[in-house]
Amino acid sequence: MEASEKPVLYTYFRSSCSWRVRIALALKGIAYDQTPVNLVKDGGQQLSSEFQAMNPMQQVPVLKIDGVTLLQSLAIIEYLEETRPNPRILPLDPKKRAQVRMISNHIASGIQPLQNLSVLQQMGEKKLDWAQHCISHGFKALEQILQDTAGRYCVGNEVTMADLCLVPQVYNAERFKVDLTPYPTISRINKALLELEAFQTSHPSRQPDTPPEFKA
Amino acid sequence: MEASEKPVLYTYFRSSCSWRVRIALALKGIAYDQTPVNLVKDGGQQLSSEFQAMNPMQQVPVLKIDGVTLLQSLAIIEYLEETRPNPRILPLDPKKRAQVRMISNHIASGIQPLQNLSVLQQMGEKKLDWAQHCISHGFKALEQILQDTAGRYCVGNEVTMADLCLVPQVYNAERFKVDLTPYPTISRINKALLELEAFQTSHPSRQPDTPPEFKA
Numbered sequence: 001m002e003a004s005e006k007p008v009l010y011t012y013f014r015s016s017c018s019w020r021v022r023i024a025l026a027l028k029g030i031a032y033d034q035t036p037v038n039l040v041k042d043g044g045q046q047l048s049s050e051f052q053a054m055n056p057m058q059q060v061p062v063l064k065i066d067g068v069t070l071l072q073s074l075a076i077i078e079y080l081e082e083t084r085p086n087p088r089i090l091p092l093d094p095k096k097r098a099q100v101r102m103i104s105n106h107i108a109s110g111i112q113p114l115q116n117l118s119v120l121q122q123m124g125e126k127k128l129d130w131a132q133h134c135i136s137h138g139f140k141a142l143e144q145i146l147q148d149t150a151g152r153y154c155v156g157n158e159v160t161m162a163d164l165c166l167v168p169q170v171y172n173a174e175r176f177k178v179d180l181t182p183y184p185t186i187s188r189i190n191k192a193l194l195e196l197e198a199f200q201t202s203h204p205s206r207q208p209d210t211p212p213e214f215k216a
Numbered sequence: 217m218e219a220s221e222k223p224v225l226y227t228y229f230r231s232s233c234s235w236r237v238r239i240a241l242a243l244k245g246i247a248y249d250q251t252p253v254n255l256v257k258d259g260g261q262q263l264s265s266e267f268q269a270m271n272p273m274q275q276v277p278v279l280k281i282d283g284v285t286l287l288q289s290l291a292i293i294e295y296l297e298e299t300r301p302n303p304r305i306l307p308l309d310p311k312k313r314a315q316v317r318m319i320s321n322h323i324a325s326g327i328q329p330l331q332n333l334s335v336l337q338q339m340g341e342k343k344l345d346w347a348q349h350c351i352s353h354g355f356k357a358l359e360q361i362l363q364d365t366a367g368r369y370c371v372g373n374e375v376t377m378a379d380l381c382l383v384p385q386v387y388n389a390e391r392f393k394v395d396l397t398p399y400p401t402i403s404r405i406n407k408a409l410l411e412l413e414a415f416q417t418s419h420p421s422r423q424p425d426t427p428p429e430f431k432a
Contacts, residue, residue, distance in 0.1 A: 056357035057322060068311050071361075072325070075317035082310045094298045095284050101291035106273060108321070109288070113329040122339065122346065130338065141272035145287075 007032040007065035010055075012039045013207040013214065016112060016168035017073040018061040022202035023164045024077045028084050032063075036209030039117070074108055077161055089161050096156065099149045103142065103162035107169050111138035115172060131176040139173065139183045146185045153189055159196070167193050171204065223248040223281035226267075228255045229423040229430065232328060232384035233289040234277040238418035239380045240293045244300050248281075252425030255333070290324055293377055305377050312372065315365045319358065319378035323385050327354035331388060347392040355389065355399050362401045369405055375412070383409050387420065 009025065009032050011018040025032055037060050038045045045051060046058045055062045055071055063070045066083065070076045081090050090097050113119070114134040123130045149155045154162035170190045173180060180187050193199050200206070205216035225241065225248050227234040241248055253276050254261045261267060262274045271278045271287050279286045282299070286292045297306050306313050329335070330350040339346045365371045370378035386406040389396060396403050409415050416422070421432035 056360035057326060057354075058357070059326075066311070068314070070314050070318065072318045072321040074325075075314050075321050078317055079310055079314040082313065094295055095282070097298065098284070098286050098291050098295040101294055102286065102288045105288040105291050105324070109290075109325045109329055110273060110275075113325055114335060119330060119335065122342070126338070138273075141274070144272035 007063060008035055009033070010035045010037050010051075010060050010062040010064075011207070011209075012037055012060050013204045013210040015039065015060050016172050017059070017108075019168040019171070019202060019204060020073045020164045021061045021063060021076050022207075023167070023198055024080050024089065024161075026198035026202045027087060027089060027159065027164075028080060030080070030084060032065075034208055036207075038209065074104055074161070074165075077164065081161070087159075089159060089164065091155065091158070091160065099155045100160045100162045103145065103149070103154050104165045106138065106142060106145070107162075107165040110141075111135060111169060112172070114138075115176065128176060132178050135169070135173045135176060135178045136182075139178070139180075139186055143183045143185055146189070150185055150189060152192055159193070159198075163189070163193050166190060167199055223279060224251055225249070226251045226253050226271075226276050226278040226280075227423070227425075228253055228276050229420045229426040231255065231276050232388050233275070233324075235384040235387070235418060235420060236289045236380045237277045237279060237292050238423075239383070239414055240296050240305065240377075242414035242418045243303060243305060243375065243380075244296060246296070246300060248279075250424055252423075254425065290320055290377070290381075293380065297377070303375075305375060305380065307371065307374070307376065315371045316376045316378045319361065319365065319370050320381045322354065322358060322361070323378075323381040326357075327351060327385060328388070330354075331392065344392060348394050351385070351389045351392060351394045352398075355394070355396075355402055359399045359401055362405070366401055366405060368408055375409070375414075379405070379409050382406060383415055 007030060009021060011034055037051060046060060052058055054069060057071060061073055063076050070079055090100055111134060115131040120127045120131060146154060151157040153159055154166055167190055170186065204210060205214055223246060225237060227250055253267060262276060268274055270285060273287060277289055279292045286295055306316055327350060331347040336343045336347060362370060367373040369375055370382055383406055386402065420426060421430055
């Protein structure tokens with residue numbers, strides 16, 4: 001791909017990691033094309049040899065941009081921030097940046113992987129209980145952390161990478177019917193973020209590959 | 217804590233996430249004190265109310281530094297890089313930085329959480345099989361990725377954050393008796409890194425809280 005070509009995002013409408021990147025692209029006003037990768041159809045299109053050659057991790061999202069192929073949602077978002085810093089989604093102050101990354105990693109390493117498909121498939125009948133347990137346990141910690149960091153959003157009053165992780169994780173929590181009553185700060189921030197256009201246009205219910213039954 | 221005080225790392229000798237941070241501190245020549253948190257003794261000291269008040273996630277590592285309390289190993293390492301950039305463990309080129317973060321996140325989100333204690337406890341008799349499966353699956357992808365990125369180390373010829381994630385993950389693989397023969401690049405890089413002093417002094421076998429039977 002030539003560096004001047006439009007970026008291409010390999011994505012799945014309901015993948016929470018893909019959604020994080022879609023929000024970043026929307027916030028920064030970066031035009032891109034989508035190539036849907038259906039994680040369930042044909043036994044999972046991410047397992048095809050063509051896709052595997054591009055991403056050995058067999059996961060979405062993948063972003064082709066500036067002549068390179070980028071994997072891992074947080075690495076992609078940090079790259080976008082470093083190459084397209086307006087508007088910023090990481091604060092300038094190192095201590096605030098650490099708070100943003102702490103929350104982002106708490107979700108991306110501490111919650112999401114534990115309720116991902118590969119783990120749930122091992123859990124058999126305990127599947128729903130396990131997903132609820134992992135998310136609730138992670139949200140309990142997050143609710144406490146947000147008491148120190150939050151303003152209108154996760155860290156202060158500007159949208160940051162932490163918010164890009166929060167909203168898709170709350171969406172997953174709702175899919176797994178987690179009771180959100182004990183997490184009023186998470187719920188408040190999620191609601192405020194969903195009022196923003198970048199979170200709306202990137203929503204799983206509004207993607208080119210969203211099936212009719214999931215359309216908004 | 218005053219900003220001028222010596223940093224304190226809450227750590228456990230065998231925690232792979234703690235080891236990542238110990239390597240960063242050693243590489244950058246940052247003097248610090250250790251407070252051991254025994255993850256198995258007394259049912260897990262990380263579950264105490266004192267520790268939980270400091271880290272709601274009930275995990276190590278925690279780093280108290282510059283008057284703040286930092287959680288999550290990669291967020292801590294990025295903070296150290298931003299505030300103590302010599303020697304660098306992230307390249308200057310954004311595309312290379314993305315490669316470093318891609319590998320770091322692949323390990324920190326895609327491998328380590330799946331073979332962590334909380335998941336293994338759910339797996340009953342399948343525990344060892346599951347840990348081996350997760351690590352092998354992740355290493356297969358990583359071996360392929362390293363064909364594009366590696367020089368002497370994970371990304372080029374300088375030590376980066378990716379290397380700080382690699383060595384502790386290989387240590388975990390060995391604990392779980394994963395056959396490393398199919399991953400010659402991972403094995404080669406791991407061996408080269410273990411020759412460096414920062415990886416040796418931070419090793420689980422040489423910590424203040426290492427029990428006699430695990431001492432080097």
